[in-house]
Amino acid sequence: MKGHTAHAARLGLERGLREFRHTLLSADQTFNLFVMVAFVVVLVLQRDSTVEGTALSLAAVTMPSSLGMIVAFNGLVGPAGQLAVNREDGTLLRAKAVPGGVVGYLVGRITQVSLDALISATCVLVSGLIVVSGLLGGTNWPLLAAVFVAGLLATMPWGAVVGSLTRSPQGAMGLTMLPMMGLTAISGIFYPIYGMPQWVQGVAQVFPVYWVGLGTRSAMLPDEAAAAEIGGSWRHLETFGVLGVWALLGFLLAPTILRRMARRESGADMEQRRQAALQRGSV
Amino acid sequence: MVIEVRDLRMRYGTVDVLRGVDFTARRGEVVALLGPNGAGKTTTIEILEGFRAPSAGHVRVLGVEPVHGDEAWRARLGVVLQSWRDHGRWKVRELLHHLGRYYQPYGTPERSRPMDTDELIKTVGLAEHADKKIARLSGGQRRRLDVAIGIVGKPDLLFLDEPTAGFDPHARRDFHDLVHRLADLEGMTILLTTHDLAEAEKLADRILVLAGGRIIADGSPDQLGRQVAGQSEVRWTSGGQRHVHPTEDATRFVRELLAGDDGVTELEVRRSTLEDTYMALVQRFESGQGEEVAAL
Numbered sequence: 001m002k003g004h005t006a007h008a009a010r011l012g013l014e015r016g017l018r019e020f021r022h023t024l025l026s027a028d029q030t031f032n033l034f035v036m037v038a039f040v041v042v043l044v045l046q047r048d049s050t051v052e053g054t055a056l057s058l059a060a061v062t063m064p065s066s067l068g069m070i071v072a073f074n075g076l077v078g079p080a081g082q083l084a085v086n087r088e089d090g091t092l093l094r095a096k097a098v099p100g101g102v103v104g105y106l107v108g109r110i111t112q113v114s115l116d117a118l119i120s121a122t123c124v125l126v127s128g129l130i131v132v133s134g135l136l137g138g139t140n141w142p143l144l145a146a147v148f149v150a151g152l153l154a155t156m157p158w159g160a161v162v163g164s165l166t167r168s169p170q171g172a173m174g175l176t177m178l179p180m181m182g183l184t185a186i187s188g189i190f191y192p193i194y195g196m197p198q199w200v201q202g203v204a205q206v207f208p209v210y211w212v213g214l215g216t217r218s219a220m221l222p223d224e225a226a227a228a229e230i231g232g233s234w235r236h237l238e239t240f241g242v243l244g245v246w247a248l249l250g251f252l253l254a255p256t257i258l259r260r261m262a263r264r265e266s267g268a269d270m271e272q273r274r275q276a277a278l279q280r281g282s283v
Numbered sequence: 284m285v286i287e288v289r290d291l292r293m294r295y296g297t298v299d300v301l302r303g304v305d306f307t308a309r310r311g312e313v314v315a316l317l318g319p320n321g322a323g324k325t326t327t328i329e330i331l332e333g334f335r336a337p338s339a340g341h342v343r344v345l346g347v348e349p350v351h352g353d354e355a356w357r358a359r360l361g362v363v364l365q366s367w368r369d370h371g372r373w374k375v376r377e378l379l380h381h382l383g384r385y386y387q388p389y390g391t392p393e394r395s396r397p398m399d400t401d402e403l404i405k406t407v408g409l410a411e412h413a414d415k416k417i418a419r420l421s422g423g424q425r426r427r428l429d430v431a432i433g434i435v436g437k438p439d440l441l442f443l444d445e446p447t448a449g450f451d452p453h454a455r456r457d458f459h460d461l462v463h464r465l466a467d468l469e470g471m472t473i474l475l476t477t478h479d480l481a482e483a484e485k486l487a488d489r490i491l492v493l494a495g496g497r498i499i500a501d502g503s504p505d506q507l508g509r510q511v512a513g514q515s516e517v518r519w520t521s522g523g524q525r526h527v528h529p530t531e532d533a534t535r536f537v538r539e540l541l542a543g544d545d546g547v548t549e550l551e552v553r554r555s556t557l558e559d560t561y562m563a564l565v566q567r568f569e570s571g572q573g574e575e576v577a578a579l
Contacts, residue, residue: 004354004388011384018381022372091369094432096334098385099358266334 008100009107016111023116032120036127039066042190043131051192053227058192060135061228063128064220065189068213070124071148073184074117075155076162077176082109083163084172088273093265102262110156117152140219147215147239154208154243157250164261168276183209192228201230208246215239284343285310285440285472286331291340293326293496300326302496304340308489310439311470313462315477315487319565322493324476325365328444331474332362345439358389358396361438363429365445371418375409376400378417379431386436394469397435407431407461423454427461434465441465443475447482455482462486480561492561494568507564508557518551525549 023029046058086092086105095101129136159176166172186200187193187210193201204210217225218234226234286308293301300323308314316324329335330342333349342349347356370378383397390396404413407427412420420428426446433441446462447455459482465471477483483490484504492500492507500507515533519526521544530536533552541547555563 007388008385011381015381018373018377026372086369089369089371090364090367093334093364094367094369094382097332097357097360097362097364098382099354099389099436100385101382104385266329 004100005103008103011100012104012107013111015104015108016115019108019112020115023112024119032123035070035120036123039124040127040130043128047131051225051228052194054225056221056225056228057132060132061192061217061221061225062190063124063132063135064216065213066124066128067121067144067220068147068151068216069184069187069189069209070120071117071151071216072155072209072212073180074113074120075152076159076180077173078113078116079109079156079159080163080166080172080176081169082113083160084166084169087163087261087265088169088277092262096262096265106258109160113156113159114152117148121148135220138220138222144216144219147212147219150215150240150243150247151208151212154212154246154250157247157254160254161250161257164257168273168280170280180209183207186210187213189213193230194228205230205242208243211239211242215243284308285312285345286314286474287341287343288327288331289341291327291330291342292338293323293330293335294338300496301337301340304493304496304498306491306498306501308472308474310472311466313466313473313475313486313488315475315483315490316493317477317480317483317490317561318493320478323496324478324493325444327493328442328474328476332360332442333357355389358386358436359439361433361436361441363433363441363443363446365448367429368425371416373417374414375417375420375428376404376413379403379428379435382432383435389436394437396437398437400435403431403435406464408457422449423451423458426450426454427458430458430461434471437469438471440472440474443473445476445478447477447479459485480558484557492564494565499568500564504557507560508555515555516553518549518553519547520549521546 043059043062046062049058050056051058051061083092092102092105095105098104162175163172166175183204184190186196186204187207188196188204189209193204193210196204214229214235217229218236218239226232229235284307286306288304288306291301291304292299304323304327306314316327318324326335330337331344331349333344333352336350344352345356345359373381380400383400383403386396401413404410407430409424409427409431412424417425417428430443430446433443443462447458450458462473462475463486466473475486487504489501489503490507491498515530517528517530517533517536517540519540528536533554537550537552541550
């Protein structure tokens with residue numbers, strides 16, 4: 001039986017790669033293009049301001065921060081939206097009808113979301129380098145990769161939970177996009193966090209977005225830039241600690257919720273959602 | 284027995300959808316579950332597929348209780364649901380090949396799994412569309428792909444829920460041919476739901492009529508015809524006048540008619556069709572329901 005699960009997981013990996021390839025050639029990438037353009041504009045505007053207490057331009061700090069934000073964003077919004085859509089269009093039910101299909105489906109989704117995050121991050125990185133060159137040389141790549149993985153682990157299960165609980169893709173997007181935008185605004189991504197009131201700083205430090213951003217900054221910026229952070233340090237222990245707790249709680253909770261959702265999934269429910277989608281005019 | 288159902292009940296909130304369904308299906312049989320919309324056909328089939336837990340009753344599919352069916356059990360089933368529109372970005376061959384490989388560990392020396400992808404594509408008549416994106420298929424082509432996915436694992440038992448809903452007559456006929464070919468294939472048992480009587484008659488060895496949450500008739504199309512036999516109609520012309528007479532025993536009526544009247548012409552005997560039978564069954568049941576309600 002164990003061998004059969006491994007077989008299904010391998011097929012899931014292949015599924016994720018295929019679906020990722022499908023998105024590469026699709027309209028999905030217009031979003032990445034839009035992000036790249038918007039990002040370059042933001043960096044150009046920030047090029048001439050410097051961060052208090054350092055010689056770094058604001059743009060040089062925003063670039064790694066955005067990289068962190070984009071990881072958390074993909075990790076949360078990606079699974080939520082895809083799960084909600086796949087419940088509506090029958091992909092999930094199809095997976096249930098095939099032996100080992102649910103394992104394959106989940107591995108496929110994890111693979112695809114990770115690759116999506118990677119391509120988004122690459123887009124941000126490449127477009128950022130047009131404006132802020134010179135960061136690459138000092139980048140600690142293993143640390144950056146570790147933050148990338150930790151950021152995904154801390155957010156993906158929560159995205160899956162939201163995608164399992166909402167009734168429609170629109171609901172899933174609303175429930176992930178809006179909090180994400182709010183958190184991005186207060187987490188020192190586009191503007192240093194010390195500009196925020198004390199209590200807002202406190203709130204931001206509860207959630208993963210701030211910590212992923214701090215982690216990516218620590219991996220890409222020179223050490224003296226840590227002076228501009230809370231406590232004047234990169235706080236690696238806290239970074240991986242907080243992200244680890246989110247990941248742990250998420251992976252404790254998500255399987256139960258996913259299983260319950262998958263068990264309840266049936267053709268009649270799907271038909272109902274399809275009818276609702278038709279009424280909304282989105283099919 | 285491939286399917287064994289005894290006193291199956293399903294209740295949603297306070298509504299009883301199934302009120303004691305009983306039937307069985309043998310290996311290699313093609314069974315049609317026929318009934319008006321809302322009769323509980325889809326609910327029944329979803330319980331058998333293991334997608335829904337019944338409220339009560341004894342259900343065995345391939346000897347296993349569906350809600351407890353494991354992946355090896357799942358591998359022996361083929362499922363074609365009503366409204367699939369998934370995997371729009373995948374190509375026909377790509378998806379069929381991918382999904383087929385999930386069945387590979389469940390092959391046995393007698394029954395190798397899965398089927399060959401290209402052969403299967405040919406079987407369902409999608410050879411020209413093998414490299415097409417699934418989102419670009421027509422409704423009928425999409426449905427045939429659904430069936431191909433349903434049988435790619437060489438199931439012992441195939442479920443088809445309203446397989447031809449939304450088909451034009453041509454696509455429908457092609458599809459019927461396909462089902463006939465499948466039934467001949469390695470003794471596959473097929474359970475299909477439909478609200479189209481002509482379709483049930485054409486495809487099934489046995490028809491189960493489901494109405495008001497119960498099986499109200501169970502038999503071959505022939506047997507069903509005889510269950511409400513007698514409602515034949517005799518028409519004739521005599522003395523320039525057209526006569527119509529419904530009778531239980533047409534043979535005897537005609538014998539007496541001809542013996543007593545030399546001027547009979549244009550004699551016609553119409554036996555009740557299966558459609559008349561079906562309508563009568565459902566009607567009889569529904570009026571029975573009406574009495575129950577009135578009695579309260």
